[in-house]
Amino acid sequence: xxxxxxxxxxxxxxxxxxxxxxxxxxxxxxxxxxxxxxxxxxxxxxxxxxxxxxxxxxxxxxxxxxxxxxxxxxxxxxxxxxxxxxxxxxxxxxxxxxxxxxxxxxxxxxx
Amino acid sequence: xxxxxxxxxxxxxxxxxxxxxxxxxxxxxxxxxxxxxxxxxxxxxxxxxxxxxxxxxxxxxxxxxxxxxxxxxxxxxxxxxxxxxxxxxxxxxxxxxxxxxxxxxxxxxx
Numbered sequence: 001x002x003x004x005x006x007x008x009x010x011x012x013x014x015x016x017x018x019x020x021x022x023x024x025x026x027x028x029x030x031x032x033x034x035x036x037x038x039x040x041x042x043x044x045x046x047x048x049x050x051x052x053x054x055x056x057x058x059x060x061x062x063x064x065x066x067x068x069x070x071x072x073x074x075x076x077x078x079x080x081x082x083x084x085x086x087x088x089x090x091x092x093x094x095x096x097x098x099x100x101x102x103x104x105x106x107x108x109x110x111x
Numbered sequence: 112x113x114x115x116x117x118x119x120x121x122x123x124x125x126x127x128x129x130x131x132x133x134x135x136x137x138x139x140x141x142x143x144x145x146x147x148x149x150x151x152x153x154x155x156x157x158x159x160x161x162x163x164x165x166x167x168x169x170x171x172x173x174x175x176x177x178x179x180x181x182x183x184x185x186x187x188x189x190x191x192x193x194x195x196x197x198x199x200x201x202x203x204x205x206x207x208x209x210x211x212x213x214x215x216x217x218x219x220x221x
Binding site: 031033035040041042043044045048050056058090094098099100102103104105 | 115117120143145147154155156157160197201206207208209210211212213214
């Protein structure tokens, strides 16, 4: 069915380890976004991409990296430089009316 | 910089009571405002946007530019309205990403 697929649903990271969160869409939307959701803080923008092969830092990009080699895919890497990575990560696409469609999220826990 | 404020972390009402979830924003331009909702074990989804002036599931929201507010209202709450609600702002220039508030959890008690 059409939509956004985020994987894995749960991810555990050891200290000093890089991990990559997957986000795939078949909605044919150009713009894709990564947000971090923490209790009491709402959603904060990490990175976004308006078009293939281009992406921009959001408000909390430090310790994260992304790529946008294909329209369908926008993976997020949480690097060891991210000091507090435990959070719920949401991927979204944006339609031409600027409305968002969200994925089901990945919960990352540092162990 | 733009900012969205939802002053209430939790709002608890009884079934049938009126509901108002507050949202205030700060932005110097002409924004577009949205309400998103997240029901238990479901994805975050669009509830309504101010330009469409729709009523979705009995909810309405009016953009008040003078008070820079976009409060969400429903005259009679239902138990199935219990969820997390986020107000979001889209700037009219520059970055086209949504800026979200911190969210309000609505609990509708029987």
